[in-house]
Amino acid sequence: MRLQNKVTLITGAASGIGKSSALLFAQEGAFVIVNDLDAVKGEETVAEIQASGGKALFLQADVTNPDSVKAMVESAIAQCGRIDVLFNNAGISGVGALHELEPEQWDRVMSVNIRGVFLPSKYVIPHMMAQRSGSIINMSSCIAEIGLARRASYAATKGAVLALTKSMQVDYASYQIRVNALLPGTILTPFVENYLKTSYDDPEAAIASLKSRQLGNELGTPEDVAQAAVFLASDESKFMMGSPLYIDGGVVF
Numbered sequence: 001m002r003l004q005n006k007v008t009l010i011t012g013a014a015s016g017i018g019k020s021s022a023l024l025f026a027q028e029g030a031f032v033i034v035n036d037l038d039a040v041k042g043e044e045t046v047a048e049i050q051a052s053g054g055k056a057l058f059l060q061a062d063v064t065n066p067d068s069v070k071a072m073v074e075s076a077i078a079q080c081g082r083i084d085v086l087f088n089n090a091g092i093s094g095v096g097a098l099h100e101l102e103p104e105q106w107d108r109v110m111s112v113n114i115r116g117v118f119l120p121s122k123y124v125i126p127h128m129m130a131q132r133s134g135s136i137i138n139m140s141s142c143i144a145e146i147g148l149a150r151r152a153s154y155a156a157t158k159g160a161v162l163a164l165t166k167s168m169q170v171d172y173a174s175y176q177i178r179v180n181a182l183l184p185g186t187i188l189t190p191f192v193e194n195y196l197k198t199s200y201d202d203p204e205a206a207i208a209s210l211k212s213r214q215l216g217n218e219l220g221t222p223e224d225v226a227q228a229a230v231f232l233a234s235d236e237s238k239f240m241m242g243s244p245l246y247i248d249g250g251v252v253f
């Protein structure tokens with residue numbers, strides 16, 4: 001077990017990559033704090049973990065809301081005593097070329113994808129500083145590096161997360177806190193499936209086109225990313241600091 005008794009907070013853990021990570025972290029021995037906006041799916045994730053002998057609890061919070069995030073972190077500390085790993089995973093997509101976007105649409109993607117990394121980090125880091133240990137994993141995307149048609153706001157947020165990761169690492173290295181970023185390629189999750197269903201007349205053709213962008217001609221699974229997250233959370237990656245980790249089937253070189 002690579003994460004025995006590590007208290008891990010995963011945002012957006014009721015679906016997709018966050019949910020797969022919650023299940024795998026628990027298998028690896030972590031106590032998982034499942035955060036999401038969606039309480040029904042969040043509690044389902046906790047029930048699945050507990051049914052297979054793992055340890056977890058659900059804390060609902062909106063990662064864009066300071067009061068909500070502060071209360072979540074206080075509750076986590078009150079119940080678990082510490083937070084060893086923070087996985088800033090929650091995120092939303094934003095579809096449209098820049099000139100097509102309304103300012104409110106732009107602001108919403110910025111809020112969830114960047115403020116949603118800032119706030120949980122802001123409230124968790126003082127506890128990690130006091131512990132003089134911690135691993136923070138920030139969810140970026142390979143789109144931060146290569147762009148993608150009609151994803152201007154999303155790409156901008158994921159680039160910002162990468163820059164933020166580097167800067168956080170510089171600030172907290174002396175507290176033995178590591179901060180790394182995940183850069184997945186296209187991973188088949190509800191996030192991508194919903195986009196394909198609502199944006200294309202022929203979602204299967206769209207999937208084939210996405211696959212053709214990957215060297216391996218396959219899309220990733222949430223488990224592929226969860227495995228990388230476990231690695232970044234664990235001491236196996238102790239020499240990785242401020243690093244981008246690609247899990248993209250060969251999209252970025």
Ligand code: NAD
Pocket residue numbers: 011012013014015016017018035036037038061062063064089090091092093112116139140141142183184185186187188189190191192
């Ligand atoms: P998903 O939609 O399946 O899951 C995201 C979860 O985040 C949902 O459960 C949702 O309720 C939650 N969430 C959204 N807003 C929230 C908020 N304000 N507060 C708390 N929770 C909130 O998505 P996914 O595909 O698993 O994506 C997870 C992360 O991975 C995102 O940051 C996404 O940008 C990133 N990512 C995904 C892919 C991909 O291809 N799926 C690729 C690269 C990066």
